Amino acid sequence: MTEPLLELQGLSKAFGAVKACDGVDLTLLPGEIHALIGPNGAGKSTLIAQVAGWLKPDAGAVHLLGEDVSHLSVAARANRGLGRSFQVSSLAGEFSALGNVLLALQGRDHGAFRFWSPLRKDTRLRAEAVAILERVGLAERATVQVSTLSHGERRLLEIALALALRPKVLLLDEPMAGLGPEGTRQLTEFLQPLKNEAAILLVEHDMDAVFALADRISVLVYGKVIASGPVEDIRRSAAVREAYLGDS
Amino acid sequence: MIERSRETLVNAVLAGLLLAAPLVATLLDEPFYVSLASRVAILALAGVGLNLALGYGGMVSFGHAAFFGLGGYVAGIAAFHAFEGSAFLSWPVTIGGSDQLLVVWLVAALVTALAALAIGAISLRTSGVYFIMITLAFAQMIYYLAISIPAYGGEDGLAIYLRNQLPLADSSDPLVFFFLCYGLLLLALFLSARIVAAPFGMALQCARMNEVRLATSGIAPYPIKLTAFVISAVITGIAGALFADLNGFVGPSMLSWHRSGEIMIFVILGGVGRLFGPLAGAALFILLESFIGGFTDRWQLLLGAVLLGVVLFARGGVMGLLAGRARHD
Numbered sequence: 085m086t087e088p089l090l091e092l093q094g095l096s097k098a099f100g101a102v103k104a105c106d107g108v109d110l111t112l113l114p115g116e117i118h119a120l121i122g123p124n125g126a127g128k129s130t131l132i133a134q135v136a137g138w139l140k141p142d143a144g145a146v147h148l149l150g151e152d153v154s155h156l157s158v159a160a161r162a163n164r165g166l167g168r169s170f171q172v173s174s175l176a177g178e179f180s181a182l183g184n185v186l187l188a189l190q191g192r193d194h195g196a197f198r199f200w201s202p203l204r205k206d207t208r209l210r211a212e213a214v215a216i217l218e219r220v221g222l223a224e225r226a227t228v229q230v231s232t233l234s235h236g237e238r239r240l241l242e243i244a245l246a247l248a249l250r251p252k253v254l255l256l257d258e259p260m261a262g263l264g265p266e267g268t269r270q271l272t273e274f275l276q277p278l279k280n281e282a283a284i285l286l287v288e289h290d291m292d293a294v295f296a297l298a299d300r301i302s303v304l305v306y307g308k309v310i311a312s313g314p315v316e317d318i319r320r321s322a323a324v325r326e327a328y329l330g331d332s
Numbered sequence: 333m334i335e336r337s338r339e340t341l342v343n344a345v346l347a348g349l350l351l352a353a354p355l356v357a358t359l360l361d362e363p364f365y366v367s368l369a370s371r372v373a374i375l376a377l378a379g380v381g382l383n384l385a386l387g388y389g390g391m392v393s394f395g396h397a398a399f400f401g402l403g404g405y406v407a408g409i410a411a412f413h414a415f416e417g418s419a420f421l422s423w424p425v426t427i428g429g430s431d432q433l434l435v436v437w438l439v440a441a442l443v444t445a446l447a448a449l450a451i452g453a454i455s456l457r458t459s460g461v462y463f464i465m466i467t468l469a470f471a472q473m474i475y476y477l478a479i480s481i482p483a484y485g486g487e488d489g490l491a492i493y494l495r496n497q498l499p500l501a502d503s504s505d506p507l508v509f510f511f512l513c514y515g516l517l518l519l520a521l522f523l524s525a526r527i528v529a530a531p532f533g534m535a536l537q538c539a540r541m542n543e544v545r546l547a548t549s550g551i552a553p554y555p556i557k558l559t560a561f562v563i564s565a566v567i568t569g570i571a572g573a574l575f576a577d578l579n580g581f582v583g584p585s586m587l588s589w590h591r592s593g594e595i596m597i598f599v600i601l602g603g604v605g606r607l608f609g610p611l612a613g614a615a616l617f618i619l620l621e622s623f624i625g626g627f628t629d630r631w632q633l634l635l636g637a638v639l640l641g642v643v644l645f646a647r648g649g650v651m652g653l654l655a656g657r658a659r660h661d
Contacts, residue, residue, distance in 0.1 A: 115495050136548075154551075157552055158547040158548065159550050160552070161553035162547070162548055162549065162550035163421075163550040166549060170544075170548075174542055174544045174545050174548070175545055176537070176541040176542050176545050177542065178537070178541055179537070179538070179541070182394075183534065184545070185533050187531070187538055187546075187551070188549040188550070190531045190535075191535075191549040191550035191551040192550055194558055195532045196532050196534070196535035196551045197532060197555075198530055199526065199527050199532050200500075200526055201530060202526075202529035202530060203530060203531045204529065222409070245545075245549065248549075249549070250552060251661070
């Protein structure tokens with residue numbers, strides 16, 4: 085069997101009496117999109133925060149590319165190939181889209197402890213940044229200040245920033261949130277081939293997108309994975325219908 | 333690009349005016365105004381330091397007087413021991429005083445860097461109001477430390493009888509001393525401009541706007557902010573050393589929280605995060621103090637009104653009014 089790129093082992097996190105994450109085991113294999121679904125309050129955000137490094141688990145471990153990264157910072161995990169997008173766009177608002185991408189590229193290649201040469205004049209990084217923005221269709225908006233970009237454009241920029249890290253694993257936290265049907269369709273088309281570059285752990289509420297994209301689905305309810313398997317199995321699972329799909 | 337060249341023009345005019353003022357004053361034989369121009373250059377330098385932390389990094393330090401005063405005390409103590417011929421430290425190694433400006437600046441830079449490393453390392457674990465309060469608390473600790481050491485004048489401070497010297501130039505000449513201050517101000521502005529546009533400065537600004545984004549891009553925010561805090565403190569510390577030499581005196585007032593507030597006012601009045609903002613702010617402050625202060629002791633009432641106006645109506649400060657909005661492309 086192929087080595088998983090991302091492996092969660094018995095991940096647990098409690099806030100007081102609430103077990104937001106209760107012994108979660110999960111793997112992400114090369115070339116796959118693994119969707120994580122669950123009703124509101126199921127603990128998806130808590131799980132994502134532990135994978136990215138914002139929250140320290142009470143128990144369990146996160147392995148990235150075979151390495152235990154449980155005690156590494158967010159930045160260190162990003163440098164090891166973990167890219168992510170946020171449920172609510174999180175960008176450097178006063179920079180342009182290009183400035184945002186340039187900084188991510190700089191972080192990836194050299195780190196930020198360079199005090200002399202202007203980052204914007206780094207022609208090699210600039211060319212790569214433009215290429216990345218072209219890929220997500222933002223090239224024409226490259227020099228516009230981010231705070232004036234539309235919601236959809238910011239969603240795309242988030243993905244561009246994750247791609248700038250040349251990630252092995254992508255954590256996409258509700259990438260479709262707030263996109264119209266047309267935007268959702270376009271993003272679905274964009275993400276489909278992306279899995280060959282980086283395996284994707286996808287948290288998403290849009291079930292059409294999930295069924296279109298996912299190779300495997302795990303269902304999280306009250307911090308526990310109640311079902312995990314290929315798309316068809318999950319569709320048919322009675323437990324899942326009862327806990328989740330039936331409700332909505 | 334039009335906006336940018338307008339800002340460059342405003343910067344050049346400000347720098348030109350500050351250079352012209354003491355030259356004209358010398359021609360008119362008004363040495364007081366030469367030292368007033370030196371004062372503007374020095375306080376602007378202190379503001380350039382704070383601007384790096386506050387303006388670009390979003391670290392609202394209410395304790396930069398600590399670094400300003402430490403720089404001042406380095407100059408004062410070095411001169412004191414050099415004058416007395418006594419030693420600052422006699423065991424395990426002998427460290428005497430020095431009346432050489434270059435030595436004083438180097439030591440001032442080292443001392444403020446170490447202090448800022450310690451203060452920053454702890455303070456940067458907090459943010460927002462707590463960061464403001466903890467930097468204030470550290471500065472107050474150093475203030476009371478200075479008061480409690482009678483050897484260096486305690487509450488009365490320490491006089492510098494002979495201004496610290498340079499090889500080849502007579503620093504006791506007011507105009508020569510002005511050129512020193514002015515040169516260091518331009519150097520600090522130049523270095524700030526380089527740092528801000530370099531990857532480090534971009535990361536620092538990103539830390540101000542959105543730390544989550546910075547960390548997600550693979551750059552840990554804490555070391556970036558701490559480094560910027562130290563550089564910021566060193567610039568302000570050098571300004572403090574110059575200030576003590578200008579006045580021939582260093583006292584606890586250089587370390588007081590009023591002073592921290594003043595340096596902050598230069599930055600806010602001039603325009604937060606604008607390269608020449610601290611110069612515009614310090615110049616306006618000194619102009620109000622010396623000219624309105626000549627008519628009435630209540631000049632600070634006017635300062636308050638101006639500050640209120642800036643905060644309410646012109647967030648970009650003087651630079652915002654003169655050169656338009658700040659631009660990031």
